[in-house]
Amino acid sequence: MVRQINETFLKAARGEQTDYTPVWYMRQAGRSQPEYREIKEKYSLFEITHQPELCAYVTRLPVEQYDVDAAILYKDIMSPLPAIGVDVEIKSGIGPVISNPIRSLADVEKLGEIHPEEDVPYVLDTIKLLTEEQLNVPLIGFAGAPFTLASYMIEGGPSKNYNKTKAFMYSEPKAWFALMDKLAEMTITYVKSQIKAGARAIQIFDSWVGALNVQDYRYFIKPVMNRIFSALREENVPLIMFGVGASHLALEWNDLPLDVVGLDWRLQIEEARQIGVHKTVQGNLDPAILLAPWEVIEERAKAILDQGLAHPGHIFNLGHGVFPSVNPETLKRLTTFVHEYTAINKR
Numbered sequence: 001m002v003r004q005i006n007e008t009f010l011k012a013a014r015g016e017q018t019d020y021t022p023v024w025y026m027r028q029a030g031r032s033q034p035e036y037r038e039i040k041e042k043y044s045l046f047e048i049t050h051q052p053e054l055c056a057y058v059t060r061l062p063v064e065q066y067d068v069d070a071a072i073l074y075k076d077i078m079s080p081l082p083a084i085g086v087d088v089e090i091k092s093g094i095g096p097v098i099s100n101p102i103r104s105l106a107d108v109e110k111l112g113e114i115h116p117e118e119d120v121p122y123v124l125d126t127i128k129l130l131t132e133e134q135l136n137v138p139l140i141g142f143a144g145a146p147f148t149l150a151s152y153m154i155e156g157g158p159s160k161n162y163n164k165t166k167a168f169m170y171s172e173p174k175a176w177f178a179l180m181d182k183l184a185e186m187t188i189t190y191v192k193s194q195i196k197a198g199a200r201a202i203q204i205f206d207s208w209v210g211a212l213n214v215q216d217y218r219y220f221i222k223p224v225m226n227r228i229f230s231a232l233r234e235e236n237v238p239l240i241m242f243g244v245g246a247s248h249l250a251l252e253w254n255d256l257p258l259d260v261v262g263l264d265w266r267l268q269i270e271e272a273r274q275i276g277v278h279k280t281v282q283g284n285l286d287p288a289i290l291l292a293p294w295e296v297i298e299e300r301a302k303a304i305l306d307q308g309l310a311h312p313g314h315i316f317n318l319g320h321g322v323f324p325s326v327n328p329e330t331l332k333r334l335t336t337f338v339h340e341y342t343a344i345n346k347r
């Protein structure tokens with residue numbers, strides 16, 4: 001039997017009219033799900049991602065339970081880094097910790113290249129399993145963006161102010177741009193392999209780049225993002241950009257050769273349209289709203305959907321990942337609401 005893939009998400013990403021507004025949630029596969037929590041008691045993140053059957057199951061769970069319009073591959077933005085020589089460990093309660101942080105140009109030059117078939121075959125196997133056999137919605141592949149990856153590689157772990165990262169960027173521009181080059185190369189190769197294996201869209205997570213102002217973004221980051229998106233453009237899949245607290249960069253993203261501008265909750269969709277964002281937008285319910293009573297969730301979701309319907313090209317999502325304390329029933333109810341409300345309003 002030929003599997004029917006629901007392509008609503010891809011159409012919206014390309015800015016086409018859809019029968020309803022598609023929806024998925026960042027971190028939809030994760031700690032808010034009891035089935036996932038049970039698996040997590042036995043295995044770490046990296047242990048799960050090394051087992052394609054199990055990783056595919058975790059990726060599929062929210063699609064089956066919430067009826068979302070896209071799946072996102074379960075893995076971390078840190079997943080490709082060991083392949084280029086970064087010693088990263090995910091420490092519980094802390095996050096990614098790196099024991100050989102970047103301190104100099106010599107450290108940057110020591111970084112290697114990724115060969116996805118040899119270094120991360122389990123990622124490609126999971127994608128094949130999902131896209132050739134299991135999913136009835138498109139699979140989103142992803143990677144962390146150079147700034148966000150560099151922030152962990154330079155700080156040695158999570159950071160509040162990115163002081164070391166910025167100090168490195170401002171004082172060692174040559175080493176900085178060399179690092180951006182290496183990470184761009186890795187990202188392009190890694191993402192292309194995900195697309196070849198079956199990913200139908202790509203999201204680039206530059207979660208922490210909002211820490212930079214527009215001028216520094218243009219000088220230190222935009223050229224490398226331009227290089228990445230220009231290379232990925234050849235693959236003909238929708239490209240999505242995302243960052244937190246990065247409203248001041250929305251117009252910069254709109255300029256880049258990509259398809260979808262991700263918005264967190266700080267900038268309304270109609271405000272983004274007014275300042276000149278003309279691409280498809282993705283977002284942007286504050287994830288904290290999911291902890292409020294249903295009436296509040298519905299009212300806020302409606303406001304976002306109405307703004308999204310005013311212009312073709314809206315993918316409903318949160319402004320950042322699902323919190324662990326969110327009740328899965330809430331995500332299910334919200335998905336149904338988004339689908340039903342926009343199907344009626346689009347007629």
Ligand SMILES: Cc1c2[nH]c(c1CCC(=O)O)Cc1[nH]c(c(CCC(=O)O)c1C)Cc1[nH]c(c(CCC(=O)O)c1C)Cc1[nH]c(c(C)c1CCC(=O)O)C2
Binds near residue numbers: 072207
């Ligand atoms: C901050 C952090 C990172 N990596 C990690 C942390 C700290 C812990 C945590 O947040 O759970 C470690 C991590 N990342 C992930 C886990 C699995 C645990 C979980 O959700 O229970 C764990 C333990 C899943 C993930 N981590 C990520 C995904 C993929 C994206 C998605 O599912 O939407 C998953 C499944 C992506 C990720 N990972 C990271 C960033 C900045 C991003 C981009 C998205 C964002 O800003 O939150 C770095």
